[in-house]
Amino acid sequence: MGRLILLLLFVLAAVLVWKAFGPSSWNKKVQQTQQPQRPAIKGPDDDEEFLWNLEKQRFKERRAREREAERQEEERRRRSQGSQGSQKPKAPEDKDNKADET
Numbered sequence: 001m002g003r004l005i006l007l008l009l010f011v012l013a014a015v016l017v018w019k020a021f022g023p024s025s026w027n028k029k030v031q032q033t034q035q036p037q038r039p040a041i042k043g044p045d046d047d048e049e050f051l052w053n054l055e056k057q058r059f060k061e062r063r064a065r066e067r068e069a070e071r072q073e074e075e076r077r078r079r080s081q082g083s084q085g086s087q088k089p090k091a092p093e094d095k096d097n098k099a100d101e102t
Contacts, residue, residue, distance in 0.1 A: 045051070
């Protein structure tokens with residue numbers, strides 16, 4: 001009976017040693033030594049400086065479009081005022097009469 005218990009303990013010890021140091025654990029050790037852990041790669045949407053630069057660029061583009069639109073509007077006003085200046089100016093009474101008619 002003692003020999004049977006001793007044999008079971010020996011088999012149990014062998015199984016535990018095999019599980020701990022067997023071939024299944026070899027792959028883990030090899031992978032860890034060959035491939036050092038790299039820092040997590042951050043995408044551009046996680047980079048605060050990149051996002052800030054994008055926002056600045058969009059703001060500058062928007063501001064440039066607004067300035068261009070203002071410049072075109074001012075140019076259009078100058079042209080319309082220039083064309084009205086060449087025409088015969090209307091008398092102030094004419095404007096009042098038209099406003100009363102409508």
